[in-house]
Amino acid sequence: MNLRTGLGTARRKVLNHFCSRPVSLGEAGPIVSFSFDDFPRSAYTVGGSVLQNHGVRGTYYVTPSLRDKTNNLGEQYRLEDVHNLMEQGHELGSHTLTHLSCWSVPLDRFREDANEGRKAILDQMGVADSGNFAYPYGAVTLRAKKALGRVMRSCRGTTPGINGPRVDLNLLRANSLYGEIARLESMRRLIEQNAEKKGWLIFYTHDVSSRPSRFGCTPALLEAVVSFATKKSARIATVHQVLSILDGGGLESALKVENPNCAGLRDSGLATNPGDDGHSECRL
Numbered sequence: 001m002n003l004r005t006g007l008g009t010a011r012r013k014v015l016n017h018f019c020s021r022p023v024s025l026g027e028a029g030p031i032v033s034f035s036f037d038d039f040p041r042s043a044y045t046v047g048g049s050v051l052q053n054h055g056v057r058g059t060y061y062v063t064p065s066l067r068d069k070t071n072n073l074g075e076q077y078r079l080e081d082v083h084n085l086m087e088q089g090h091e092l093g094s095h096t097l098t099h100l101s102c103w104s105v106p107l108d109r110f111r112e113d114a115n116e117g118r119k120a121i122l123d124q125m126g127v128a129d130s131g132n133f134a135y136p137y138g139a140v141t142l143r144a145k146k147a148l149g150r151v152m153r154s155c156r157g158t159t160p161g162i163n164g165p166r167v168d169l170n171l172l173r174a175n176s177l178y179g180e181i182a183r184l185e186s187m188r189r190l191i192e193q194n195a196e197k198k199g200w201l202i203f204y205t206h207d208v209s210s211r212p213s214r215f216g217c218t219p220a221l222l223e224a225v226v227s228f229a230t231k232k233s234a235r236i237a238t239v240h241q242v243l244s245i246l247d248g249g250g251l252e253s254a255l256k257v258e259n260p261n262c263a264g265l266r267d268s269g270l271a272t273n274p275g276d277d278g279h280s281e282c283r284l
Contacts, residue, residue: 012159015171019146025164028245029198032191032229032236035059035156035174037095037134038066040073040207040216044081047208048090050222056236060085061095061134061156064120073207073215082125091238093132093156094118101137102144111147130240132156134174134204145170154243156202162190164199167246172239174202177225180218187225195232200242 034051036043039060051058066076086092097117102110114133121129131153135144138158148155149170161173175190187203194201203225207216229236237245 015140015142015145015157016159016168019142019149019170021149021169022166023169023246025167025198025200025246027198028235028242029164029200030195030232030234031200031242031245032194032234033059033200033202033239033242034177034222034226034236035061035093035134035202035204035239036208037061037136037204037206038063038073038099039077041075041077041081042207042209042216043205044077044085044090046219047205047222048085048088050208050219050226051090052088053223054226054230054236056226056230057088057090057238057241059091059093059130059132059239061093061132062121062129063095063097063099063136064117064124065098067124073213074209079125082127086127091130091132091240092121092127093134093239094121094129094152095134096136099136101139102135102141103137103139107141107143107147110144114148115151132239132243140171154239156204156239158204162194162197162199162201164197167200169243172202174204177203177205177217177222178215179212179221181220181224183217183221184224184228187221188228191225191229191232191234195234201234202239 036047036058039062043060048058068078069076082092094117096113097120098113100110100113118129121127133148133152134156140157145155154169154172156172156174159173160175163173177187190201205217207213208219208222209216210218212218
């Protein structure tokens with residue numbers, strides 16, 4: 001182990017230990033969640049269709065400033081995509097306003113960008129996010145973890161692993177779903193480990209395309225992973241649905257929530273208006 005790797009491991013241990021908000025997974029597992037960051041249009045038009053073909057839904061962490069743009073991930077989402085995915089039962093989470101890394105700016109600036117991102121979703125899109133957040137680039141600090149943990153229902157990072165038996169809502173573990181079908185075997189192993197541990201396994205990706213970016217995956221890989229997860233008898237649920245289960249509701253009641261984002265609006269205090277890996281090691 002070289003010095004850089006050792007420091008990265010130490011940082012992750014500290015981040016996972018301090019400023020935590022633990023809850024018990026109990027007997028809810030095994031659960032698998034699929035999430036999409038930013039989000040590229042293909043994550044909904046292609047990825048969303050894959051999920052829906054299996055009768056399940058995903059969590060989309062949206063960055064408002066990327067709307068209608070095109071970048072290395074391809075065409076980004078359109079306003080109608082947001083409304084369509086919510087009507088179909090997918091979850092809309094937040095991902096800051098400008099895809100800002102908390103490593104690059106003071107805490108107050110990062111916190112403002114996170115808050116402005118949620119306000120933009122409400123003001124510009126006419127909908128509320130669910131209260132669940134993902135850190136851009138997977139960049140996390142203890143100060144950011146503590147600050148955002150006070151206002152977000154949950155915060156998701158990019159530290160790999162399985163959540164449970166104790167789940168830290170201030171820094172959910174998540175695993176990249178990148179590449180082509182050749183990566184299927186490693187994804188299967190994760191799903192099998194999660195089944196054995198009866199944990200909560202979260203996947204994240206970006207674009208879903210036959211020629212994906214280095215931060216995306218092919219439809220074939222996503223299809224195979226979703227299919228394998230269902231065969232392993234895992235519950236496949238959005239982050240919102242899982243937290244509803246952990247709050248004391250059963251899976252059936254969680255799946256019947258018509259608009260999961262309403263709870264995030266109430267909890268956030270934003271209900272005043274009616275009407276990438278780019279993902280790197282954690283820093284302290």
